[in-house]
Amino acid sequence: MGDSTHNPSDTLQRRGLMFILSSPSGAGKTTLSKMLLAKDAEIKLSVSATTRPPRPGEIDGVHYHFVTPERFQAMIDEDDFYEWAEVFGHRYGTPKGMIRAALKEGQDFLFDIDWQGTQQLYQKDQQDVVRVFILPPSIDELHRRLKNRATDSPDVIAARMERARAEISHWDGYDYVIINDDVNLCFAKVCAILEAERMKRARQTGLIPFVRGLMQ
Numbered sequence: 001m002g003d004s005t006h007n008p009s010d011t012l013q014r015r016g017l018m019f020i021l022s023s024p025s026g027a028g029k030t031t032l033s034k035m036l037l038a039k040d041a042e043i044k045l046s047v048s049a050t051t052r053p054p055r056p057g058e059i060d061g062v063h064y065h066f067v068t069p070e071r072f073q074a075m076i077d078e079d080d081f082y083e084w085a086e087v088f089g090h091r092y093g094t095p096k097g098m099i100r101a102a103l104k105e106g107q108d109f110l111f112d113i114d115w116q117g118t119q120q121l122y123q124k125d126q127q128d129v130v131r132v133f134i135l136p137p138s139i140d141e142l143h144r145r146l147k148n149r150a151t152d153s154p155d156v157i158a159a160r161m162e163r164a165r166a167e168i169s170h171w172d173g174y175d176y177v178i179i180n181d182d183v184n185l186c187f188a189k190v191c192a193i194l195e196a197e198r199m200k201r202a203r204q205t206g207l208i209p210f211v212r213g214l215m216q
């Protein structure tokens with residue numbers, strides 16, 4: 001009798017997903033990340049540490065942990081990072097502290113990291129990593145978005161544009177590639193991928209006992 005009322009989520013034993021969104025700067029991954037975190041209470045942001053200075057509106061501990069280069073180096077020396085990389089002349093890294101235990105307990109995490117970090121996480125854990133790459137509809141539109149965002153100086157924008165083609169060349173190392181033209185359409189695709197990947201994993205954990213229960 002007990003098994004006939006069994007809810008698959010009761011026995012969900014899977015580890016958390018590492019859901020990665022990468023893109024060239026300005027293509028929209030921060031926008032999509034915010035939309036996802038607002039909509040889906042089941043996923044948390046992995047807050048990176050960075051030596052880059054905060055942009056207006058960015059809050060320490062929420063968007064990034066803003067640290068000095070010395071502190072970042074100390075974190076490397078203490079083996080505090082899952083992965084780290086140098087991007088646009090600054091260092092960025094995923095601290096282990098917050099996420100390691102939570103992942104084991106099934107908490108899903110969203111990672112806004114570049115292709116180098118993606119490769120490092122994927123090498124460590126192919127089972128739980130889902131890699132999504134966001135493309136802009138065109139290079140001109142990417143430039144427009146960086147200018148309209150108005151968070152970076154012309155020099156910084158120029159450096160990011162110069163790097164854009166190199167960043168895009170890594171698209172093939174991702175499981176899914178989405179063009180962010182209409183943001184709502186793009187977001188719907190991100191959500192669909194996340195849901196499908198969760199279902200795939202639930203099949204291997206909570207669903208099997210549930211189906212067995214139905215067949216008894």
Ligand SMILES: Nc1nc2c(ncn2[C@@H]2O[C@H](COP(=O)(O)OP(=O)(O)O)[C@@H](O)[C@H]2O)c(=O)[nH]1
Nearest residue numbers: 025026048084085087092093094112113114117
């Ligand atoms: N490898 C790695 N890359 C990161 C991390 N945090 C952020 N990044 C990447 O660093 C790049 C620059 O990020 P940011 O300065 O916020 O600029 P944005 O891409 O214009 O939003 C982006 O490609 C981010 O995805 C991290 O912890 N590890």
Ligand SMILES: Nc1ncnc2c1ncn2[C@@H]1O[C@H](COP(=O)(O)OP(=O)(O)O)[C@@H](O)[C@H]1O
Nearest residue numbers: 025026027028029030031145149180181182183
């Ligand atoms: N689909 C879209 N259409 C038009 N503007 C967009 C779209 N997606 C994002 N933007 C805007 O483009 C700028 C860059 O987006 P952002 O999310 O900061 O990119 P990234 O985090 O990849 O650098 C922001 O001003 C954002 O509001």
